Amino acid sequence: xxxxxxxxxxxxxxxxxxxxxxxxxxxxxxxxxxxxxxxxxxxxxxxxxxxxxxxxxxxxxxxxxxxxxxxxxxxxxxxxxxxxxxxxxxxxxxxxxxxxxxxxxxxxxxxxxxxxxxxxxxxxxxxxxxxxxxxxxxxxxxxxxxxxxxxxxxxxxxxxxxxxxxxxxxxxxxxxxxxxxxxxxxxxxxxxxxxxxxxxxxxxxxxxxxxxxxxxxxxxxxxxxxxxxxxxxxxxxxxxxxxxxxxxxxxxxxxxxxxxxxxxxxxxxxxxxxxxxxxxxxxxxxxxxxxxxxxxxxxxxxxxxxxxxxxxxxxxxxxxxxxxxxxxxxxxxxxxxxxxxxxxxxxxxxxxxxxxxxxxxxxxxxxxxxxxxxxxxxxxxxxxxxxxxxxxxxxxxxxxxxxxxxxxxxxxxxxxxxxxxxxxxxxx
Ligand code: G3I
Numbered sequence: 082x083x084x085x086x087x088x089x090x091x092x093x094x095x096x097x098x099x100x101x102x103x104x105x106x107x108x109x110x111x112x113x114x115x116x117x118x119x120x121x122x123x124x125x126x127x128x129x130x131x132x133x134x135x136x137x138x139x140x141x142x143x144x145x146x147x148x149x150x151x152x153x154x155x156x157x158x159x160x161x162x163x164x165x166x167x168x169x170x171x172x173x174x175x176x177x178x179x180x181x182x183x184x185x186x187x188x189x190x191x192x193x194x195x196x197x198x199x200x201x202x203x204x205x206x207x208x209x210x211x212x213x214x215x216x217x218x219x220x221x222x223x224x225x226x227x228x229x230x231x232x233x234x235x236x237x238x239x240x241x242x243x244x245x246x247x248x249x250x251x252x253x254x255x256x257x258x259x260x261x262x263x264x265x266x267x268x269x270x271x272x273x274x275x276x277x278x279x280x281x282x283x284x285x286x287x288x289x290x291x292x293x294x295x296x297x298x299x300x301x302x303x304x305x306x307x308x309x310x311x312x313x314x315x316x317x318x319x320x321x322x323x324x325x326x327x328x329x330x331x332x333x334x335x336x337x338x339x340x341x342x343x344x345x346x347x348x349x350x351x352x353x354x355x356x357x358x359x360x361x362x363x364x365x366x367x368x369x370x371x372x373x374x375x376x377x378x379x380x381x382x383x384x385x386x387x388x389x390x391x392x393x394x395x396x397x398x399x400x401x402x403x404x405x406x407x408x409x410x411x412x413x414x415x416x417x418x419x420x421x422x423x424x425x426x427x428x429x430x431x432x433x434x435x436x437x438x439x440x441x442x443x444x445x446x447x448x449x450x451x452x453x454x455x456x457x458x459x460x461x462x463x464x465x466x467x468x469x470x471x472x473x474x475x476x477x478x479x480x481x482x483x484x485x486x487x488x489x490x491x492x493x494x495x496x497x498x499x500x501x502x503x504x505x506x507x508x509x
Contacts, residue, residue, distance in 0.1 A: 099414060102139035105375065107421035108367055112177055112223075113413075114140030114376040116337065117167045118384040127404050128381065133174045140177035140223060142336070142376055143167035144386075147180055148188040152214045156192050156206075159213045168221055179336070179376060180222035182271065183211060184255045185229035186241035194242050203246045208258045215262040224267035224301060226336070227259045228252060231288060232272055236280025252288055253295035260298045271303035271336055276314055276362075278322035289329050302326045303336035306362060307378070310342050310351055313358035319365035327371035335366060337378040340409070341387045341397035356412035359399065364416045 105113035115138045121128050132138060145151055146163030153159055171178040184207065186194070193206065215225060231252070233239050243251040259268050270289065275282045285302065292299045304323070314322075323333050340358045342351055366372035379385050381400040388395035399410040474493045492498050 099418065100134065100136035101410075101413060101417065103136045104414060104417035104421050106139065108417045109420065110366065110372070110374045112139035112374040112376075113417075114138050114142060114177070114179060114374060115380045116144040116376065116378045117141050117170060118144050118379055119146050119163050119166045121384050122166060122170065125383075128384070131380065131400070131404060133170065133176075135174055135176050138176065138380070140179055140374065140376065141167050141171045141174075142179035142181050144379065145188070147214065147218070148182060149185065149193065149210065150188045150190050153210055154190050157209070159217070161214075161217055164214075164218070168218060172221070177223045178218070178221050180215075180218055180225040180266070181336075182226035182229040183207075183215070183259065184227060184231075184243060184251065186239060186243070187230070189242075196242070198242070198246050200247055200250075203242070204254060204258075207243075207251075207255060208261075211255075211258050211262050215259060215266075219263055220265070222263070222266045224269050224303075224334075225259060225263065226271040226303060227255050227268045227299075228288075229271045230273065231270070232281050232284045234274055234281055236284040238284070249288075249291055250295075252292050253297035256292050256297040256299050267300040267332070268298055269301040269303045269334075269336075270299060271305060273305035273307045273337070275302070275304050275322060276306060276308060276319060278314070278318060278325070282322055282325065286325060286329065289326065289331060293329070299331055301332040301334060301373075303334055305378075306335040306338035306340075308338075308340045308358065308362070310340055310347070310355045310358055313340055313361060316361040316364045316368065319362060320368040323365060323369040323372055327369060332371045332373050333366075333369065334373050335362060335375040338362060338375055339378045339385065339387060339397035341391065341394045343394050345393065345395055347396055352408045355396075356408040359409040360412040360416040363413050364420075367416070367420045 101113040105111075115132060117132060118128075122132070123129075132141070143164055143166070146165070146167055151163045152161065168178055170176070196203075196206075198206070215222075228251075231239050231241075231244075238244055238249060243255075247254060256268055259266075270285065270292075272281070272285055275285055289299055289302060326333050338359075340355055340362070342355065347355065363375055366375055377399060380398055381402065381404060382396045382398050383402040383404075385395065385397055387397045399407055399413065401407055474489055474491045490498060
């Protein structure tokens with residue numbers, strides 16, 4: 082090839098796919114993922130097709146299949162049929178897997194919650210559960226939620242069989258037991274309403290400190306992100322609370338994001354507000370070093386725990402019940418694309434009204450989404466990028482290896498590339 086042509090080819094900017102996981106990775110996150118509803122995946126081909134598209138969702142998490150009541154409903158009898166649905170889909174599609182959840186007061190069989198325990202017997206029950214279930218998924222999970230929802234909304238320790246038996250010693254006990262089974266997965270504490278940066282977030286910080294002070298391993302804190310349209314904190318407030326956690330040396334992620342309308346049907350204005358709320362949440366993750374990814378708690382309004390739990394509320398997700406992309410999808414796509422490319426997003430065929438310039442990455446209202454009617458056929462095209470020069474060395478927290486990884490494999494000093502699992506290594 083002629084030298085000039087060769088150089089031009091080398092320097093030619095790549096076209097970025099406009100799908101959410103591709104954009105998220107391009108913007109510096111590890112993944113954009115979704116929960117999988119076990120009861121829908123084999124009966125709804127439209128649902129399965131979108132969920133299986135790795136460009137859209139880079140990581141899956143079982144909505145219910147790995148919980149204690151699904152895996153060990155009867156003491157000592159382990160069942161993986163439901164959990165394996167998600168693990169097998171992720172494997173077949175080349176997607177990552179988040180694993181959810183171990184020690185939780187809910188969806189806990191009554192033989193555990195209602196049992197009579199000493200510290201020794203309950204510790205053995207926890208360790209047996211972990212060695213079986215985490216052992217079954219060994220090497221497959223990017224992260225495990227080791228403890229889920231141990232704090233109440235008003236900032237107290239949640240009263241449950243674990244607290245009753247061990248006091249707060251069960252925190253370190255659970256993380257130590259998990260590490261013993263799977264030394265390579267990320268071990269997370271996971272909870273909701275941390276986003277509001279109140280007493281609950283402060284107590285969760287205390288939990289992280291207790292685990293660390295006991296010399297036990299904790300790698301991450303999951304912000305579930307079950308939020309409400311119009312009451313979602315601003316992008317900068319969200320970044321502030323994320324940073325309170327990363328300051329303790331743990332990574333953070335949004336693990337169960339949905340933003341519900343309080344009443345239905347949602348007006349056009351409410352859908353725009355929902356889009357801005359989603360953009361602020363995703364944007365806050367982009368703004369915080371150590372925020373690794375975003376998972377939506379199912380992606381379609383067709384399958385969501387919200388209307389099943391909050392009567393009259395719903396439509397909390399990014400695709401509607403007929404699998405059309407909503408304003409919220411466009412908003413997320415836009416805020417990711419702005420960060421990924423440093424450019425405004427171009428969306429032919431839509432009227433995406435305002436895309437902020439490079440300030441999009443730091444503004445609190447990054448995107449004014451398109452009117453509802455224009456989003457159905459939205460296939461946002463991200464402009465060719467000028468930010469495609471390969472980075473020779475990955476930064477602190479960044480990915481530096483794993484199946485399918487094509488980026489830098491060396492880390493900036495003083496960080497080294499540490500193997501986590503088959504799907505990724507990280508600069509730590
Ligand atoms: O398995 C039974 C099935 O046999 C029965 O026919 C059916 C009838 O209602 O119920 C099924 O159980 C349901 C289960 O999901 C599995 O589908 C329960 O009723 C239902 O309450 C349960 O809800 C789940 C909820 O956790 C339980 O707490 C939701 O799907 C799930 O989205 C939700 O997820 C939680 C996260 O794990 C933790 N954070 C909060 C989040 C939302 O609550």
